[in-house]
Amino acid sequence: MHLIRSAVLKMTLYYLLIIMALSIGFSLFLYHVSSIELNRELRRPSFITQTEIGTLFNYDRFRDTRLEESHHHLLDNLIAFNIATLFIGGALSYALALRTLHPIEDALEAQSRFTADASHELRTPLTAMQTEIEVALRNPKLNAEAARQLLASNLEEVGKLKALSDSLLHLAQQNGQSDSYRTISLKEVAAQAAEYHGKQAQAKDITIENRVPAMTVQGDKETLVQAVAILLDNAVKYSGPKTTVVLSGKRLNHQVELSVKDHGSGIKASDLPHIFDRFYRADRSRNKETVDGYGLGLSIAKKIVELHHGSITVKSTLEQGSTFTIKLPLETA
Numbered sequence: 453m454h455l456i457r458s459a460v461l462k463m464t465l466y467y468l469l470i471i472m473a474l475s476i477g478f479s480l481f482l483y484h485v486s487s488i489e490l491n492r493e494l495r496r497p498s499f500i501t502q503t504e505i506g507t508l509f510n511y512d513r514f515r516d517t518r519l520e521e522s523h524h525h526l527l528d529n530l531i532a533f534n535i536a537t538l539f540i541g542g543a544l545s546y547a548l549a550l551r552t553l554h555p556i557e558d559a560l561e562a563q564s565r566f567t568a569d570a571s572h573e574l575r576t577p578l579t580a581m582q583t584e585i586e587v588a589l590r591n592p593k594l595n596a597e598a599a600r601q602l603l604a605s606n607l608e609e610v611g612k613l614k615a616l617s618d619s620l621l622h623l624a625q626q627n628g629q630s631d632s633y634r635t636i637s638l639k640e641v642a643a644q645a646a647e648y649h650g651k652q653a654q655a656k657d658i659t660i661e662n663r664v665p666a667m668t669v670q671g672d673k674e675t676l677v678q679a680v681a682i683l684l685d686n687a688v689k690y691s692g693p694k695t696t697v698v699l700s701g702k703r704l705n706h707q708v709e710l711s712v713k714d715h716g717s718g719i720k721a722s723d724l725p726h727i728f729d730r731f732y733r734a735d736r737s738r739n740k741e742t743v744d745g746y747g748l749g750l751s752i753a754k755k756i757v758e759l760h761h762g763s764i765t766v767k768s769t770l771e772q773g774s775t776f777t778i779k780l781p782l783e784t785a
């Protein structure tokens with residue numbers, strides 16, 4: 453990305469400027485202090501007069517030459533040190549800038565992918581509505597009945613758009629405010645989620661069994677209910693009539709487990725690694741036309757569970773059913 457590349461270069465430059473300012477400052481200080489030291493060391497002791505040693509050599513001339521040599525030597529060393537600092541510091545600054553900006557680059561990329569996916573999904577119902585309306589308007593003999601049918605179809609598309617925008621909003625709102633976390637009963641969470649989908653299950657003659665025992669976790673009740681409700685919604689959506697969906701729970705060493713087991717269509721092994729991705733819908737030819745959805749439910753559930761420091765996994769066999777398991781850390785007293 454061009455934006456990130458120029459930010460990396462800018463950051464490298466800033467880091468390098470700081471390093472070089474320190475290095476040059478330090479060198480100047482060292483040069484100054486060393487000069488004073490050299491001057492002091494090579495000063496002729498006051499008890500020896502130049503005439504006394506003058507017979508051997510001219511001490512003052514010797515001193516000046518030594519001083520000049522030492523200064524040159526010191527200056528050469530310091531310049532070499534600063535050139536080395538410039539190159540090594542430049543490489544280090546670049547590596548550091550890359551490391552600092554890498555997560556930002558990832559986040560930006562994920563965001564633009566998300567926006568592209570969301571726009572694509574929004575386009576589908578909008579295009580369907582646009583086409584229907586255009587065809588209807590071109591028909592000079594449009595009667596009340598046809599207009600009513602058009603409105604009903606448009607209403608359906610509007611419903612889909614609303615569901616999609618609600619899902620997107622939920623996804624954006626999950627930003628992990630752990631200050632709203634309280635001790636909550638998982639049994640109640642399961643019961644509330646089951647209540648949400650009672651009618652939907654009844655319509656398909658599906659029984660929802662809540663076997664979650666009394667267990668507590670630290671968390672936000674509303675969002676956890678939402679996560680379990682998403683799993684239940686899928687369990688009911690992807691199960692045939694007259695089947696059973698079981699909600700169960702158990703306590704492990706440091707975690708509690710809540711599972712949603714259905715006897716529905718199951719998920720293909722090749723789809724399993726992707727079903728928690730945004731906008732992913734397994735086996736399009738089989739599901740997309742028959743079951744409504746945007747492939748956002750599981751990514752919302754995953755995000756909620758992760759914000760509770762938990763994990764979500766799935767086991768599934770095609771045509772036999774799926775079990776989604778949420779693991780949450782056990783509440784510490």
Ligand code: ADP
Binds near residue numbers: 686687745748751
């Ligand atoms: P949506 O259900 O809206 O398509 P999700 O993110 O909730 O989106 O699910 C992603 C995909 O995972 C679904 O399209 C479906 O193919 C598959 N899936 C999820 N839950 C189940 C389930 N209980 N049984 C079978 N397939 C499931």
